[in-house]
Amino acid sequence: MRLSCVGLVAGVSWLAVAAGAARPLAAQSAVCRSESAAARLDHVTVAVRDLASAASSFRDTLGFSLKDGRVHANGLRNVHVRFADGSALELMSVGDGAPDELSGWYTRFLQEGEGGAFVALRAGPVDTVLALLGELSGEARVLEGPAFDWVSFPAGHPLHAVFFVHVRSRPADAPGHVRHRNGASGLSEVWLRSSEPRILADLLRMLGATPCGEVSGSGGLSGLGFGLAAGSLVVVPDHFPAIEPRILSVILSGDRSRPGVRSSGVWIEWVKSGS
Numbered sequence: 001m002r003l004s005c006v007g008l009v010a011g012v013s014w015l016a017v018a019a020g021a022a023r024p025l026a027a028q029s030a031v032c033r034s035e036s037a038a039a040r041l042d043h044v045t046v047a048v049r050d051l052a053s054a055a056s057s058f059r060d061t062l063g064f065s066l067k068d069g070r071v072h073a074n075g076l077r078n079v080h081v082r083f084a085d086g087s088a089l090e091l092m093s094v095g096d097g098a099p100d101e102l103s104g105w106y107t108r109f110l111q112e113g114e115g116g117a118f119v120a121l122r123a124g125p126v127d128t129v130l131a132l133l134g135e136l137s138g139e140a141r142v143l144e145g146p147a148f149d150w151v152s153f154p155a156g157h158p159l160h161a162v163f164f165v166h167v168r169s170r171p172a173d174a175p176g177h178v179r180h181r182n183g184a185s186g187l188s189e190v191w192l193r194s195s196e197p198r199i200l201a202d203l204l205r206m207l208g209a210t211p212c213g214e215v216s217g218s219g220g221l222s223g224l225g226f227g228l229a230a231g232s233l234v235v236v237p238d239h240f241p242a243i244e245p246r247i248l249s250v251i252l253s254g255d256r257s258r259p260g261v262r263s264s265g266v267w268i269e270w271v272k273s274g275s
Helices: 013-018 051-061 101-112 126-139 197-206
Strands: 040-047 067-071 076-082 088-094 115-122 141-144 148-152 162-167 184-194 210-216 222-227 232-237 247-254 258-263 266-272
Touching: 040 101, 040 184, 040 247, 051 076, 051 088, 051 258, 076 101, 088 101, 101 115, 115 184, 115 247, 126 141, 126 148, 126 162, 126 197, 184 197, 184 266, 197 210, 197 222, 197 232
Parallel strands: 040 088, 115 162, 184 232, 247 266
Antiparallel strands: 040 115, 067 076, 076 088, 141 148, 148 162, 184 247, 210 222, 222 232, 258 266
């Protein structure tokens, strides 16, 4: 699902939300970036039914090194794939615990199938994020903790698939955690679908992301690319129920390219850094 630029298509009406700033990606260019953007890719969460099985597949078949997560009070359990640039993939499942709204949402999500659930962005402390969100901040939820702060949107909201994380403190990654046999070194692109692409495009513009024009990928998918300070998002307009997987694919940068593969409901592809 590697992107190739096809230019801005005027017939796709929602692209006009870029307020005329959208421009095609240069042919054969690297994924677009915006050094002035306030946000960057932090991690993608993939919901899985069997955490041990998924972790084994990511480690033994796909060539990732894994970092143990923990069991949360609400029953959520996770395992991390950490990258040298500070970004990550997170495998998440539901176990025993005291259910809350979030774990209940994951339970319903997994009843439909495994897949990409959330993309997290880094954009600074909570007050900074809320200021950047402008009017949207009134719909956001804030959770402040000893190690992480979160700004998210409630279930059913058009922006529920996107949240913001500010890391206060995080245990250092050992060299073995960020060194992967498959050569991956960071998140490069994330494709996500939205039933309200205009609202998501508005959010990204508020964060200073650069509209990069319409892009297309394998399988006939197309969407509008947005360059962040690190990594980019491609928003694919769709009208599936909100409980369906929202993160369609993850493209990783690294020291070599590798054919894509579908695992746990998400398409994963490797591209050589700078290509």
